[in-house]
Amino acid sequence: MPVVNVHGFLDQSRYLPDRCDLNRSFPGSAKGSIEARLANTFIKQIVSQADCGIDLHTGAINRFNLPQIRANIDDEKTLALAKAFGAPVVLNSDIRDGSLRACASERGFPMLIYEAGEALRFDDLSIRAGISGILKVMRFLGMLPQAKAGPVIKPVIADSTSWVRAPVSGIVSHRAKPGARVTEGQHLAIVGDPQGEYEEPVIAPFDGIVIGRSNLPLAHEGDALFNIAAFKSVARVEEKLEQFTATHAP
Numbered sequence: 001m002p003v004v005n006v007h008g009f010l011d012q013s014r015y016l017p018d019r020c021d022l023n024r025s026f027p028g029s030a031k032g033s034i035e036a037r038l039a040n041t042f043i044k045q046i047v048s049q050a051d052c053g054i055d056l057h058t059g060a061i062n063r064f065n066l067p068q069i070r071a072n073i074d075d076e077k078t079l080a081l082a083k084a085f086g087a088p089v090v091l092n093s094d095i096r097d098g099s100l101r102a103c104a105s106e107r108g109f110p111m112l113i114y115e116a117g118e119a120l121r122f123d124d125l126s127i128r129a130g131i132s133g134i135l136k137v138m139r140f141l142g143m144l145p146q147a148k149a150g151p152v153i154k155p156v157i158a159d160s161t162s163w164v165r166a167p168v169s170g171i172v173s174h175r176a177k178p179g180a181r182v183t184e185g186q187h188l189a190i191v192g193d194p195q196g197e198y199e200e201p202v203i204a205p206f207d208g209i210v211i212g213r214s215n216l217p218l219a220h221e222g223d224a225l226f227n228i229a230a231f232k233s234v235a236r237v238e239e240k241l242e243q244f245t246a247t248h249a250p
Contacts, residue, residue, distance in 0.1 A: 004042055007034075012120055024098035043103060052081060052141070053104055053111040054134060058119045058126075059212060065227075066178045066211040067116035067129045067244070072101075073157060078110035083155060084140035085112060085133035088244040089211055089229060089237065090155045112137075118215065124250040132248065151247050156237045158229040161211065166191055166219040168200045173217075176226065179245070180210045181238045188226050191219060202226070207234050209241070 003009045005022045015021060020035040028039025047053070059065035070093035073079040082090045093113065095102045104111040114133060116126035138144045166172070168191055175189040176182055182204040192199040202225055212227030219225060231237045 001042075001046060005038070014119070023100055024096070026098055026100050026103040042100075047100075047104060047107065050104075050109060052077075052109050053100075054081075054085075054137060055100055055111060055113045056130060057113055057115045058117045058121075059115065061119045062216045063212060063214050063224075064118040064123075064178055065115045066209075066241075067114070067126050068211055069133075069155065070113040070115060071111070072105065075110060078112070081110055081112055081137055081140070084137050085114070085155070086136050086153045087114065087116075087129065087133060087155055088153060088240045089209070090157045091161060091211075091229070092157065125245065125248050128248040128250070129244070151243065153240060153244050153247065156231055156233075156240055158211075158231055161227055161229045162205060163212075163224040164188060164202060164205060164226040164228060166221055166223045166225055167202065168198075169219060169221045170194075170198075170200070171217060172202075172214075172219050172225065175213065176210050178210050178213050179241050181208075181234055182210060182228065183207050204228060206230055209234060209237050 007016050008014050016035045018034060022035050022038060025035040025039045027043045028036040030040050067087050068089040068091060069082045069085055069087045070091045071078045071082045073082060073092045095105055101111045101113060114130055116130060117123035139146055170191040170193050173190050184204055184206050186204045187201045188204050189202040190199050191202060208228040208230045210226055211229045214225050
């Protein structure tokens, strides 16, 4: 399905005309609100006939996500699909009530969320990696014939993730890039006032990889600026990211 929320697509928003989020409205109702009816139609016509699913997401507006898979990897079938997709990073993500993934879980079939790039922006690497990952999963399931052997990227599963927030309000500069390896105590960015009279560093709380970042030049105190993922071996993840970028770079 190229577009599920057609209203949001046309309005350049994740929300429906009544400001409700479709991905918090599943399984919906045939006689409910606009989002309930849309969710119900999608469940009946698509999900009810599916064995598994891949839900394609970008980051939020003004927020970039490193290509990543979010899934319930405690389930063996889901973990196998996540590994087959070939994204560099896999996150064991909680299921949110009313989401499409929650609805799929209740029906007993595995589902992945591919998160990459930024809302309302094209990102060539994220698009190439997403298409490649979908085709790999289809080959893994026997829906397509096996392709010639190419580079194999085995994903690394994150131990945990945490958002680093702005310590003060101001202008954000010197920001760490998505995919960057960071160490505990490292300056991820500087938040300063327009007059240049003060500067407050944004500090990495632990060793990890930047998997998400706000692209806004301004921040309020407490705004989420960087999403950092922790791994048993950060060096190994850095190596995987280099291989991933080399494989999918335009």
